[in-house]
Amino acid sequence: MTTLSDLLSDPLPSGLGLSDRQWLVLSALPGMGARRLARLACECPVWPDGWLSRLPEQAASALRLWLDHPQRSPFGALFDGLDAWLTADPRNTLLHPDHPAWPALLAQLPDPPGVLWASGDLTALSLPTLAIVGSRRPSREGLHQAHRFGRELAERGWCVVSGLALGVDGAAQEAALNTRGRSIAVLGCGVDVIYPPRHATLYRRLLDEGGLLLSEHPPGTRARPAFFPRRNRIVTGVSLGVLVVEAAEKSGSLVSARLAIEQNRELFALPGSLNNPQARGCLNLIREGAVLTTCVDDILDELGHWAETPGTRSAAPAVPGSDDDDPMLGWLSDVPTPLDALVTLTGQDVTACQLQLLELELEGLATQAAGGWIRLPR
Incomplete structure (x- = not known):
């Protein structure tokens, strides 16, 4: 099950601020692989110098070539394919850790994919x-x-x-x-x-x-x-x-x-x-x-x-903005809500949600229970 402690030790944090193409390049660099990419991303390097200083020599050379001379880089064909695929069908999307629909659960893997090609809803x-x-x-x-x-x-x-x-x-x-x-x-x-x-x-x-x-x-x-x-x-x-x-x-x-x-x-x-x-x-x-x-x-x-899925919950979460100053608090109720769900509901990344939840906990407004976070009575 997903717990706060699990996600606090995410091997691949979101919120690195990279674009579709930057993630695609990183995932395609020679000599990288999913596990090494996850380890490097965990260090939150600044783009591009922080990445260049940490990459293996072959991967750093390939990235530097694309940055300095994109027309000579072999990644050009990869981008052409991406553009053609995205325009071919509105249901096509390139997912990556900075995309709002990226599955938060993948952050717990030691070797999560750098990108996911997605087609559908x-x-x-x-x-x-x-x-x-x-x-x-x-x-x-x-x-x-x-x-x-x-x-x-x-x-x-x-x-x-x-x-x-x-x-x-x-x-x-x-x-x-x-x-x-x-x-x-x-x-x-x-x-x-x-x-x-x-x-x-x-x-x-x-x-x-x-x-x-x-x-x-x-x-x-x-x-x-x-x-x-x-x-x-x-x-x-x-x-x-x-x-x-x-x-x-x-x-x-x-x-x-x-x-x-x-x-x-x-x-x-x-x-x-x-x-x-x-x-x-x-x-x-x-x-x-x-x-x-x-x-x-x-x-x-x-x-x-x-267990209580939408439509069968006995205690639905409050509507954000109803009478709460904190939007995060509005998503909580006496039914435990996992962090994964809060990431999806709020549209924020894992780190931002964690910080808000910890602030609510310090204020005595929320706490972590078995299965997720709950709202404490005032």
């Missing part, structure tokens, strides 16, 4: 998110459960996150759309590449029915086996928890389960028959501490601060 990122993963060759029961959980989570106001893969992933995402809910697909290729081809209809539904496609790879990038394990860290990274529906003992879904644990996400697993090979991975996860899950309420009980 960005408001899907403002909902509570749960990843649903599992076998690409599920049993009939596994397929039924993927549909059930995808549908019921969407009906409760949750966004289903997965990788558009065959089997459990696609079934859960399809079920979420069938109930007019939201779903996010993180791809191991460019967002304009349909993979697997058998999910062409689901791909188009995500674009046309309020879903969202994300990728850390530029448009046109073909799917490669090496991309999918990296893709999984984003699937789990933008999610509050991960549900494994079916997984064999050596299933690729167990990679997502391991990532969920490393990223301090809640891990849920469905039990299954001892005679079903596709259930053995889930049974092992439960034995190792995953939450045994038989219904959606098992998930909402663990993720208690999101």
Whole structure:
């Protein structure tokens, strides 16, 4: 779960004040990689001299060439592709840590993507998110459960996150759309590449029915086996928890389960028959501490601060500006509100929200409780 202490130690803080192109260049520099970029960004270097002094020699040379002689830099083709892609469809966006829609949860990863190419409706990122993963060759029961959980989570106001893969992933995402809910697909290729081809209809539904496609790879990038394990860290990274529906003992879904644990996400697993090979991975996860899950309420009980979704809350937050001098206080109520939600609601970055919350706490107006921040009675 997201706590203030988690986000105070963010490896990649937002609010560095960099533009789309600057983030794109940093993410494409030779010899960098997501982990090194995160470490450098944590130091909040001044642009561009602070970055140049900290970058490895090869990366610094490439950045200096672009700054001094942009027409000679190989990044020109990358920018041309970005401009063409952005103008081709108003639903296309380049997300980065300074973008207001950037998922705050990614700040907890040691290797968050430098940028995300996004196509679809960005408001899907403002909902509570749960990843649903599992076998690409599920049993009939596994397929039924993927549909059930995808549908019921969407009906409760949750966004289903997965990788558009065959089997459990696609079934859960399809079920979420069938109930007019939201779903996010993180791809191991460019967002304009349909993979697997058998999910062409689901791909188009995500674009046309309020879903969202994300990728850390530029448009046109073909799917490669090496991309999918990296893709999984984003699937789990933008999610509050991960549900494994079916997984064999050596299933690729167990990679997502391991990532969920490393990223301090809640891990849920469905039990299954001892005679079903596709259930053995889930049974092992439960034995190792995953939450045994038989219904959606098992998930909402663990993720208690999101259990009362919009439309079902018993105590709605005050409307900002109603009778409060501090706009942040207006978003708080006696129902714990996570920092992620406050970032989305206020449109401010994580650091600004943290400072305002700490000031409210010092004034005795708010405090941190299990699951988020609450407003104290005056």
